[in-house]
Amino acid sequence: xxxxxxxxxxxxxxxxxxxxxxxxxxxxxxxxxxxxxxxxxxxxxxxxxxxxxxxxxxxxxxxxxxxxxxxxxxxxxxxxxxxxxxxxxxxxxxxxxxxxxxxxxxxxxxxxxxx
Amino acid sequence: xxxxxxxxxxxxxxxxxxxxxxxxxxxxxxxxxxxxxxxxxxxxxxxxxxxxxxxxxxxxxxxxxxxxxxxxxxxxxxxxxxxxxxxxxxxxxxxxxxxxxxxxxxxxxxx
Numbered sequence: 302x303x304x305x306x307x308x309x310x311x312x313x314x315x316x317x318x319x320x321x322x323x324x325x326x327x328x329x330x331x332x333x334x335x336x337x338x339x340x341x342x343x344x345x346x347x348x349x350x351x352x353x354x355x356x357x358x359x360x361x362x363x364x365x366x367x368x369x370x371x372x373x374x375x376x377x378x379x380x381x382x383x384x385x386x387x388x389x390x391x392x393x394x395x396x397x398x399x400x401x402x403x404x405x406x407x408x409x410x411x412x413x414x415x416x
Numbered sequence: 417x418x419x420x421x422x423x424x425x426x427x428x429x430x431x432x433x434x435x436x437x438x439x440x441x442x443x444x445x446x447x448x449x450x451x452x453x454x455x456x457x458x459x460x461x462x463x464x465x466x467x468x469x470x471x472x473x474x475x476x477x478x479x480x481x482x483x484x485x486x487x488x489x490x491x492x493x494x495x496x497x498x499x500x501x502x503x504x505x506x507x508x509x510x511x512x513x514x515x516x517x518x519x520x521x522x523x524x525x526x527x
Contacts, residue, residue: 332513343504343517344459357514392458403508404449404461405515 303327305408307393313414314383322378322411326395334405335368335378336392344392350376351398383415418443420507422518430526435492437521439505447508448488449515450479454501462490492523500525 336344370376394405451459465481
């Protein structure tokens with residue numbers, strides 16, 4: 302596609318349920334990032350993939366959060382046993398990482414609400 | 417860890433007035449990026465600066481990187497309603513590819 306896509310755009314789930322958020326990056330982009338963004342704040346880093354390798358997961362809040370990118374393209378962020386504090390906008394971004402320019406292209410985000 | 421301080425948090429201007437946001441770091445930066453996020457939208461990359469004293473322009477937007485590479489600014493001349501949004505600076509760490517984001521400056525056009 303032309304840009305980064307994320308699905309679903311909105312997800313309402315009950316506390317204790319598991320959710321899976323999908324990111325489809327721009328074709329050919331090596332790097333993929335997951336962020337969480339609270340209203341009125343900047344993106345908060347969660348995890349980073351280089352191709353299929355998860356290079357950095359230092360931003361994942363706890364072990365209920367995990368992410369994978371098995372074929373180096375589509376990525377899934379999974380939150381197990383969701384809690385109300387997990388409610389936020391989850392954003393994915395991809396980057397070509399070439400030529401010294403590291404601009405990140407963001408998807409529209411998934412708005413997660415845990416009730 | 418690396419932190420980037422961005423000020424002001426908000427700036428209210430009349431349409432046609434100028435707008436400036438600043439980012440500061442206590443340590444030397446290898447690069448700085450600027451993004452714009454419209455209300456309800458996602459961050460969109462504007463520019464990357466890497467050289468000491470670098471100045472780049474995009475129409476009414478002027479981006480500067482300080483001589484010591486510890487600060488950067490974004491200046492908008494003669495703001496228009498299309499400029500409304502939040503402007504973020506972000507620093508890419510060389511060690512692990514993370515982007516460290518400033519808190520953002522929200523540009524508000526007074527009615």
